[in-house]
Amino acid sequence: MKKFSEMEYVRPDTEQAKKELAALTEQLKKAETYEEARAAFLEMDKGNRHVMTASTIAQIRHDINTKDAFYDGESKFWDSEMPKLQEAMMPFVMAMLESRFRPQFEEEFGDLYFRNAEIQLKSFSPAIVEDMMEENRLTSEYEDLLASAQVPFEGKTYTLSQMTPFKNDPDDARRLAAWQAEGQWYKDHQEQLDSIYDSLVHLRDRMGRKLGYDGYTELGYYRMGRNCYDRNDVEKFRNAVQKYLVPVAAEVFEEQAVRLGKTYPMSYADNALEFRSGNPKPQGSAQDILKAGLKFYNELSPETSKFFNTMMDYELMDVLSTEGKRGGGYCTGLYDYNVPFIFANFNGTQGDVEVVTHEAGHAFAAYMNAERIPSDYIWPTMEACEVHSMSMEFFAENWADDFFGSDARKYRYSHLAGALKFIPYGT
Ligand SMILES: [Zn+2]
Missing domain, CATH: 3.40.390 (Collagenase (Catalytic Domain))
Structure with a gap:
């Protein structure tokens, strides 16, 4: 085993991976015995693991330092390559669903693979590959913008994450000032953030329609891999939350307001402080x-x-x-x-x-x-x-x-x- 810093990152040859996947799909289709089909399945999984590992290493290193030009490039590469790899995977998935060895596969690996494969078919089509690439690009742009935030506060500058302790400060004025300083950063970047968000909403709505749904919601459910409940179940759950849990949660907030000497409902800044003496703080470094x-x-x-x-x-x-x-x-x-x-x-x-x-x-x-x-x-x-x-x-x-x-x-x-x-x- 290697330490994370020593793990080597080499961009895999994804064109080669796609060719291998196509060959494995043929092998699966032509398999005369379960052993042959199984070998193709295992080989597919191994290749998949390898590609996923490389893309994940690149993503993590990019997230650790979004200013690193090399991993920024790799992250962009994976944003556009992943949907294409998913497209290349679909014939294999379909061959699995149609395989005459499905009972043997289910016996050895369980039926979950097939249940999820059916959902995958409902949430993907080559018609949305370009949209998925654009979706990844927009999502990364949004995250990178947030990561780049430099919030001026009390004479220094902080990232959004570094602002959190000030946003919990027991001193009312200081806490409010921290929320306002952070809010100002969002206001200053409102146009950019809103425009990315708006593009994403329209893009996803379009993707849903291309796949034959009324909009994004149903596609969203499938993309979340929800294989044992649907929109109706969620509606029932939501109603129960509203009926039973919201009153309890409101009581918790009301008690908090009393503890702080505030009036319920409170502002964001006051919601963030749970105890007059300060929020629980971990000890040490x-x-x-x-x-x-x-x-x-x-x-x-x-x-x-x-x-x-x-x-x-x-x-x-x-x-x-x-x-x-x-x-x-x-x-x-x-x-x-x-x-x-x-x-x-x-x-x-x-x-x-x-x-x-x-x-x-x-x-x-x-x-x-x-x-x-x-x-x-x-x-x-x-x-x-x-x-x-x-x-x-x-x-x-x-x-x-x-x-x-x-x-x-x-x-x-x-x-x-x-x-x-x-x-x-x-x-
Ligand atoms: Zn979690």
Whole structure:
């Protein structure tokens, strides 16, 4: 195993990959025995893993430093190449769906591949390849613009992520000033942001129509890989959230307003402060948070211990917030190496601990599933993913003292309240 910084990035020959994929499709179609069909399937998965690994390494390195010209170029290459690779994959997917060995495949690999393949057919057509390339380009442009933000505040400049601690400051005037400073950056870039967003909305609407839907919504559901519920189910869920959870969440906010001596509903700036004495703050430096994380995973189970030590030893977490780094956090996978990778922006707030618990919860699920075939099985859908991450946050509550010291009690309240408030927001 190599450390992330030592992993070599070479842009794969994607034209060659497409030719190989076409040959494997023929092999699958002509297979006389399950063994032959299976060999084509395994070869396809291996090739897929390799291409995905290269594109992910390029993406991560671009996100870590959006100013790096080489990886900026590679990121742009993958933005336009990925939809073409997906197009090249479709004949293989169709051959799988039509294969007379489907029962044997289902027996060995489960039927999920086929269920997802049917959804893939509903969400893709060569007619939208150009649109998908444009979609990737616009999405990257939006992210790069946010990553480039330099917000002047109290005589210095900060990235959006670095502004977070000021936006939680217990001093009312300072906190409000931070929100206004950040808001000013958005206002200054409103035209650019709105125009990208508007282009994306129209583009996606067009993609939906090209595929025969009324607009984007139905296509969006398929693209999210929702293979066991639909719009009607979501509607019922939303109604239940509104009926049962919104009142509870409102109560949490009302109590917060009383604690702060404010009137409900509060401003964004006041919503951000949970306790008059300040939000729970992790103790120590970024290194201390990772150390507390290591203790937690070491004590939780032998599996989580092995996992987190691997993440630390092989530099599979990039968590410091630096200039030019893309905002937010995510977890992804480096399939050739059978390991996940965590990208985050530590900024001295409780969010840092949630990277070590939440994102690492995703990472642990991926780590345990790393060798699954096909590689599409490594990750559940976007929603099901959150079961692993949010469970890990709750497992970690017993270790809150290590992360937060004397603020642990405030953290436990804030975490539980946050989980409740998130559901109305997230739906
Ligand atoms: Zn998550």
